[in-house]
Amino acid sequence: MEKRREDSFGATDRRIRESVERLQLSPVVYEHLKKPMRFVEVSIPVKMDHGGVEVFTGFRAQHNNVLGPFKGGIRFHPDVTAENVKALSALMTLKCALVGVPFGGGKGGVACDPLSMSASEKERLSRGYIRAFGFLLGPEVDIPAPDLFTDAQVMAWMVDEYNYLAQRHSPGVLTGKPVEVGGSLGRKEATSRGSVYVTREAAKLCGISLKEARIAIQGCGNVGGQAARIFNELGCKIVAISDISGGVYRPQGLDIPALLDHVQKSGLIEGFTGGEKITNEELITVDCDILVPAALENQLTAENAPEIKASLVVEAANGPTTPEAEQILKEREIVLVPDILANSGGVTVSYFEWVQNNEGYYWDLETVNQRLEKMMVQAFHAVHRFGREKCAEGTMRTAAYGYAVQRLAEAMRYRGWL
Helix, strand or coil: CHHHHHHHHHHHHHHHHHHHHHCCCCHHHHHHHCCCCEEEEEEEEEECCCCCEEEEEEEEEEEECCCCCEEEEEEEECCCCHHHHHHHHHHHHHHHHHHCCCCEEEEEEEECCHHHCCHHHHHHHHHHHHHHHHHHCECCCEEEEECCCCCHHHHHHHHHHHHHHHCCCCHHHCCCCCHHHCCCCCCCCHHHHHHHHHHHHHHHHHCCCCCCCEEEEECCCHHHHHHHHHHHHCCCEEEEEEECCEEEECCCCCCHHHHHHHHHHHCCCCCCCCCEEECHHHHHCCCCCEEEECCCCCCECCCCHHHCCCCEEECCCCCCECHHHHHHHHHCCCEEECHHHHCCHHHHHHHHHHHHHHHCCCCCHHHHHHHHHHHHHHHHHHHHHHHHHHCCCCCHHHHHHHHHHHHHHHHHHHHCCC
């Protein structure tokens, strides 16, 4: 599994290089994008509750800022490495270019086990990260956000520490904050809502009626669970959903409010009696029209791709489809909307939060959602048009990478980088 994960990240560099070659861009474009402009690794000492001190390794990659300040989440996870932080920062550069927000790509992380840490230990680690990297950050320089096992509370600790060190009020240095300290309404469900908007547009092009479609969602966390709720509010039929404990399937459609209530109370889908029990592996191949992988990487593989029954796959998770599986889906004429487009709603509303922080004026939820919808729909159709005109033989992923790389190349040319 570890090798597959490395291969998934390694594919980013290959796809950038192929896009530069296919579009006959200057080779210098690839030279600018093949590695971060800056990468810093630090040691972060943290006093633990037992009285001792543990030293954690922290990272920050600043990939490319041709479009604007670096932007990217901070993750706390045992598997954080220099290599995946660098690769994820490159994906953020592409994602920002694709959706049209004026940011470059960044990424950060700490190699740790957050599930074994108390709240006070996580707070000390969060503040330690800012003490270590604060000199690299700023609302016009590098703007972190939540990622794996970090959340609005972690962002609140971090912005408080940054403000203390800088001796000024600077809420725009981080996004994904609680609304009470400068966060944006709609940020928590932004990734999910953006993926729903993209699913709606893709369904239209595929001739699928969204309200009549049977949707299966792998994942019931912040992305998958929120997507299920939003789809349900639109009147869609969710026939299957799963999490780490397994899943449930009901051909007539699940009672999503009851399921989400169960998950909120118990923490897991396990024990929900409103459908047939299935495994995560079985969910991938259930009888449905739209499949939304919203959990882990490498879930659609060469082994299960031939059995997928959906005619549309929307990657709400990062890297859920292996290259081998994608080739099989292409041969089977199953449309796949790539992660770089489908889950870009989070960074879009992070941009909105940054704008609101800079203006000191905050929007209502309806305004946030309307502006998110407009940007996601525009990005989807821009990629679709680009695919028809420049990547007719490729996939939507090929088109998405090509569109993003071309936008970056144009900015480089105007700024005199080429």
